Amino acid sequence: MKDNLSISCILATYGRQEEVLAFITSLESQTLPTSQFELIIVDQNSENILDEYVAKFSSSIKIVHIRSSVKGLSTNRNIGLSYAQGAYVCFPDDDCTYYPDTLSNALEKLKSTNKQMILGAIRDRSTGEKLIKNWPDIIKTVNRWNFQRYSTSITIFAKRNDLKFCEALGAGTSNGSCEDLDYIYKSIKTFGPAIYFPDLDVWHPAPEISEIPSNKVASYGRGFGKFCRINSPDMAIASILILTLTYHATQFFIELTRLNIRGAKNRAIAFSSRAISFLYRDKSWNQ
Template sequence: MKFSLILATVGRSDEVARLLASLDAQDYRNFELIVVDQNKDDRLLPILASYREKFSIRHVRSVAHGASRARNVGLGLADGDVISFPDDDCWYPPGLLQKVVTVLDSHPELDGITGRFTDGDGRTEGRWLESSMLLNRYNVWRGAIEFSIFLHRRVVDAVGPFNELLGVGAGTVWGAAEGTDYLLRSLRHGFKLKFLVDLTLHHPVKTTDFDAVACSRQKKYETGIGHVMRINDYPLWYFPATCLRTCVGILLAVAKGDFPKARFKYVSVLARMQGWRG
């Protein structure tokens, strides 16, 4: 079973080096790394050169910006049996690829698996599913993030490219949820996907406080989430139900005097509504 790992990257060097070091530490070696480079300079060349003799690396340039566009370039080059999309600031724990192979080999009924992430010290963000389970259109929001998705080739052959209007760098206000959109389209094709609570990857925790930077980032994320809900035809009752929990969080934060957190959640609700309106 061969992996094609499609890495969309721009603006990062040290983080890419960390990812490559974690790939070199994997005991399962049947993988290729497809680096879709959107940098205007050659910052990655010395990093990639130091690993070319250790595992297969394909380095291509992409003038079109955006994570979804870069991943689509990579999909056109991938020849692996399992496709994944590592972020350029994530890293793999030892034994991850072998674990994915073991699960997929022992469960041929599964078309793909997903996991969660910590920052390496056990910290995470978001509300993850509490146990392993098959994904559906309602729990998928708590069961995957782009870099934790591992799909059999048959899935990407059927589903096709990412929606290039979604995600970081897309040039639209919909700055996230392209991976969830891809999984929702996979589910509509009838593919069976499972979240594994013990499949853990590593990624920095971005929201450590609720300052203006966090609010700006959250606005892009939530606008994308709202839009993906709308374009995937969620029932009208579902959207206000998803907002209700956040609204309760606003009230609780105000009651505790945590006004930065209340503002963060208020921004989240407004942005999600903007995305839903399209």
């Protein structure tokens, strides 16, 4: 760990330019002194579309710009982890932004709780809207039985350790989700419960499921099914699987009653892709 370097922000990115600029700009506005954090950009683009931004902000923010020829969110986050120098790490998406107090708030909570991991929420502060999930308004202990309720990679803030993301899961693979669930679950099993803080928040766009292409819905579902299979047998995982399948089955019938055919189709895909991926074993289950 470098002197005074508290947090390493690991940003794996592909195909986005203006969104990355928005995130870097949000870092420049942090109340935490810029000397206390670094941005590690793991750049999967074949073109030099981010070089201008790196050059522009490198005088005010420590930026480590890594060019990667390998595609995949988890793989490239792991590459970023190998470069991290901070005592703590976080994993912003390339289309999210931080609020001015996000990093200072995270650092204060990590130090005061001495927890291996803390989790936050995704909100639009301008409207008060909760994004992606219906985030609780009170502090919660996050354990093996409830971690899915609070899981998303962009609100993870954790002590740097030897944990890695499962490279069989996440964007850039056929199982395009749940690398965050897997990372959080492994942390809880290894180091004990995390804590969720409702006032530790970031921003991220939140599309409706009916607007997500069917192939992406299926990819997300396969990720969940594979995550459950990788971590089975486990009663906590079995409970989460049953509850999730029940939820998507219920939503399917709700969409039908609304005559929302596209929404119903996507809910059916969400259900079936999870179930089939859980039941089907391939050569990469142990990754």
